[in-house]
Amino acid sequence: MSPVETDVKTLVIDGKEVSAHAGQTILEVARENEIAIPTLCQLDGLSNVGACRLCLIEIKGSNKLLPACVTAVQEGMEVVTSSERLLKHRRTILELLFAERNHICSVCVSNGRCELQSMGQQLGLTHIRLPYRNPDLKVDASHERFTVDHNRCILCMRCVRACAEIEGAHVWDTMGRGINTIVITDLHEEWGESSCTRCGKCVQVCPTGALFEKNKIGADHPKSPDFLPYLNMMREAQ
Amino acid sequence: MTIEELDQIAASVRTEREQYDHEINVCLGTGCLSQHSDRVKEALAQAVEASGKKVYVRRTGCMGLCAAGPLVLVDPESTLYQHVHASHAETIAASLGGAPVAELQCDLRDHFDQQVHVVLENSGRIDPERVEDYIANDGYRALLTALNDMTPQGVIRQITESGLRGRGGGGYPTGLKWGTVAKAKGDVKYVICNGDEGDPGAFMDRSVLESDPHRVLEGMAIAAYAVGASKGYIYVRAEYPLAVSRLTACLRDARRHGLLGNGIGNTPFNFDVEIRLGAGAFVCGEETALIASIEGRRGTPKPRPPYPAVSGLWGKPTLINNVETLANIAPIIRKGGRWFAGMGSERSKGTKVFALTGKIANTGLVEVPMGIKLREIIEGIGGGVPGGHKFKAVQTGGPSGGCLPESMLDIGVSYDALLSVGSIMGSGGMIVMDDTSCMVNVARFFIEFCMTESCGKCIPCRAGTAQMFTLLTRICTGKGTMDDLALLEDLCSTVKEASLCGLGQTAPNPVLSTLKYFRHEYIEHIEHKRCPAGVCQMEAAEEVHA
Numbered sequence: 001m002s003p004v005e006t007d008v009k010t011l012v013i014d015g016k017e018v019s020a021h022a023g024q025t026i027l028e029v030a031r032e033n034e035i036a037i038p039t040l041c042q043l044d045g046l047s048n049v050g051a052c053r054l055c056l057i058e059i060k061g062s063n064k065l066l067p068a069c070v071t072a073v074q075e076g077m078e079v080v081t082s083s084e085r086l087l088k089h090r091r092t093i094l095e096l097l098f099a100e101r102n103h104i105c106s107v108c109v110s111n112g113r114c115e116l117q118s119m120g121q122q123l124g125l126t127h128i129r130l131p132y133r134n135p136d137l138k139v140d141a142s143h144e145r146f147t148v149d150h151n152r153c154i155l156c157m158r159c160v161r162a163c164a165e166i167e168g169a170h171v172w173d174t175m176g177r178g179i180n181t182i183v184i185t186d187l188h189e190e191w192g193e194s195s196c197t198r199c200g201k202c203v204q205v206c207p208t209g210a211l212f213e214k215n216k217i218g219a220d221h222p223k224s225p226d227f228l229p230y231l232n233m234m235r236e237a238q
Numbered sequence: 239m240t241i242e243e244l245d246q247i248a249a250s251v252r253t254e255r256e257q258y259d260h261e262i263n264v265c266l267g268t269g270c271l272s273q274h275s276d277r278v279k280e281a282l283a284q285a286v287e288a289s290g291k292k293v294y295v296r297r298t299g300c301m302g303l304c305a306a307g308p309l310v311l312v313d314p315e316s317t318l319y320q321h322v323h324a325s326h327a328e329t330i331a332a333s334l335g336g337a338p339v340a341e342l343q344c345d346l347r348d349h350f351d352q353q354v355h356v357v358l359e360n361s362g363r364i365d366p367e368r369v370e371d372y373i374a375n376d377g378y379r380a381l382l383t384a385l386n387d388m389t390p391q392g393v394i395r396q397i398t399e400s401g402l403r404g405r406g407g408g409g410y411p412t413g414l415k416w417g418t419v420a421k422a423k424g425d426v427k428y429v430i431c432n433g434d435e436g437d438p439g440a441f442m443d444r445s446v447l448e449s450d451p452h453r454v455l456e457g458m459a460i461a462a463y464a465v466g467a468s469k470g471y472i473y474v475r476a477e478y479p480l481a482v483s484r485l486t487a488c489l490r491d492a493r494r495h496g497l498l499g500n501g502i503g504n505t506p507f508n509f510d511v512e513i514r515l516g517a518g519a520f521v522c523g524e525e526t527a528l529i530a531s532i533e534g535r536r537g538t539p540k541p542r543p544p545y546p547a548v549s550g551l552w553g554k555p556t557l558i559n560n561v562e563t564l565a566n567i568a569p570i571i572r573k574g575g576r577w578f579a580g581m582g583s584e585r586s587k588g589t590k591v592f593a594l595t596g597k598i599a600n601t602g603l604v605e606v607p608m609g610i611k612l613r614e615i616i617e618g619i620g621g622g623v624p625g626g627h628k629f630k631a632v633q634t635g636g637p638s639g640g641c642l643p644e645s646m647l648d649i650g651v652s653y654d655a656l657l658s659v660g661s662i663m664g665s666g667g668m669i670v671m672d673d674t675s676c677m678v679n680v681a682r683f684f685i686e687f688c689m690t691e692s693c694g695k696c697i698p699c700r701a702g703t704a705q706m707f708t709l710l711t712r713i714c715t716g717k718g719t720m721d722d723l724a725l726l727e728d729l730c731s732t733v734k735e736a737s738l739c740g741l742g743q744t745a746p747n748p749v750l751s752t753l754k755y756f757r758h759e760y761i762e763h764i765e766h767k768r769c770p771a772g773v774c775q776m777e778a779a780e781e782v783h784a
Contacts, residue, residue: 050541051697053697053738065735067541067738088731093698096698096701097697100697100701130729133704155700173536177691178693178703179700179701181693181700
């Protein structure tokens with residue numbers, strides 16, 4: 001008899017034995033088992049791009065670090081989600097983000113509700129060793145309801161994905177290369193002049209204060225990106 | 239087209255050649271062309287016609303020794319002339335049948351005798367745009383043999399037996415890659431030729447595409463037969479206009495001769511190739527970014543797995559091979575995998591083409607067996623460092639590679655040996671530096687290259703290379719501190735281990751290797767505000783004690 005192929009995989013995450021469906025990612029399985037892996041670009045309901053590199057994990061037997069959000073589980077895998085090496089890289093990545101643009105929490109609409117800020121607290125980031133780049137970036141307030149402040153953007157591309165995948169408008173995209181990359185609306189038209197449908201999904205999914213609603217600050221401006229999985233579920237049910 | 243018809247074409251080319259007493263080959267590759275070798279060819283054609291001698295003047299691709307261009311080779315005497323100007327045409331024409339023109343003669347036996355030409359066997363010997371010339375040199379014989387006498391598995395077995403590894407730099411076993419794509423489920427599969435050569439100082443793929451394009455097309459067709467694909471793409475940089483125009487002409491010729499298209503060689507095998515132009519992004523040499531670019535999207539890499547072998551172009555199983563890899567296929571099928579495996583070192587078989595540039599006498603293209611010592615390439619074939627200067631370092635593998643000092647010159651060139659000393663084989667760029675080069679400045683140059691070529695998708699590469707560039711600039715201008723150096727090393731490890739694709743993962747290599755072998759130069763810049771090579775301008779001596 002040939003061995004029976006099963007749909008269920010068993011693996012070990014941080015010493016804990018867990019089971020998973022074939023095709024599930026390590027991140028999904030870890031979260032089901034209340035093992036927290038830090039993420040920034042990942043958001044339930046959007047496709048995964050593996051870009052922020054915070055969710056890197058170690059797999060026993062391999063020297064390579066793999067992003068948990070896009071790595072599928074395999075039978076017998078032994079995953080380590082936190083170690084000295086991983087913490088060092090995660091902190092450095094956050095430092096790189098904080099030094100890349102102008103993240104000044106005290107004057108930010110999302111102060112206290114920012115995923116970048118809370119990730120810094122969570123990973124015990126006390127200071128930035130790197131020189132601040134202080135780039136000269138624009139603020140586009142041409143839209144009647146929303147504003148984009150590129151100084152606070154971390155290029156997680158959630159807005160691009162939400163607009164293309166959920167709203168189906170694909171107004172947001174990226175321009176430029178490397179350190180000069182910015183998100184743009186349409187073909188670099190002002191947001192207010194663009195083909196934006198004014199649905200506001202991009203604002204809700206933005207992890208920082210880069211995209212925000214006008215006339216709202218701080219406590220007035222909670223973002224609730226949790227509607228995406230629900231929206232997807234209801235659409236599939238239809 | 240059958241093998242018999244190939245033989246007929248080859249025979250008619252030979253008959254045609256017999257009419258002539260001499261053949262004059264003029265290099266019309268990009269290097270020689272930049273020095274007006276087209277005018278040389280025209281002048282030679284006029285001169286021989288005026289002289290009444292029976293001479294055929296042929297346009298060829300690269301002869302390798304770009305430093306001595308324009309090059310002219312006279313057969314059957316095998317006399318090589320260097321630095322030929324159009325005004326020399328009459329002298330050369332007059333000399334035919336007599337003594338060669340001594341003052342133009344290029345006598346570099348050492349340079350050519352130590353090389354083994356497999357990929358470059360036709361370069362500088364045939365007219366790249368005449369399919370008949372290629373056929374007369376056993377061209378398309380391997381394809382028709384494979385189609386008529388071999389199973390796809392049989393082809394893959396030969397490639398596996400040859401031990402050929404990817405020539406784009408990664409060194410992944412080619413036979414294994416082909417086998418994976420062949421086994422992948424799917425009725426539609428693709429073959430892609432990666433000609434997005436972007437390393438500074440590298441021009442191997444360009445020369446192959448310019449000098450012998452049919453060889454690459456034949457390799458692609460054999461690959462397509464082996465993996466079960468019927469459509470191929472050549473992704474080539476738009477900055478290589480000559481390669482693109484020659485490829486376009488060759489595609490047309492190959493289709494006209496029934497060597498591409500439907501029912502190739504009177505078999506049910508169909509295969510055609512399209513050219514896609516790259517817009518000059520270095521990252522598009524990375525296979526997932528290249529695929530995105532062919533699909534018309536922004537050229538950014540995706541995490542692997544899934545590998546292109548399983549889900550590549552438009553989600554279909556896709557085989558991606560580099561130009562030089564595909565150029566090796568036809569001779570392997572013709573002569574057998576074992577013949578190829580007989581060359582080279584234990585785990586790196588065959589030959590490798592290198593582009594020798596920088597402070598070296600014989601700038602140009604060389605092809606050597608794997609396992610040859612770096613010293614033999616640089617001091618022997620390359621003719622050493624000119625101008626009485628002292629050798630300092632050799633940079634292999636482009637921006638992903640490392641700088642190796644004199645003490646490392648006796649290692650044999652192979653994927654594993656270069657990796658073990660902190661560099662990589664890469665696609666074959668080899669930049670030689672002498673004592674006028676500052677190694678900190680060299681590291682800064684390569685990091686700047688990676689910074690501007692980073693696609694911006696993942697944070698370690700996007701922001702990490704930018705920060706490394708800032709720190710290296712500080713050191714190069716005398717503003718650096720030992721803390722900056724420590725921070726630089728710390729960043730190297732994160733960019734190397736955490737980046738998404740090969741560009742970021744290898745970007746710190748020039749910094750790491752110069753820190754390993756030339757650390758004293760960094761210290762000299764930081765502690766004594768002095769650049770030992772006299773390259774860096776120190777700005778801020780007075781700020782130091784402030």
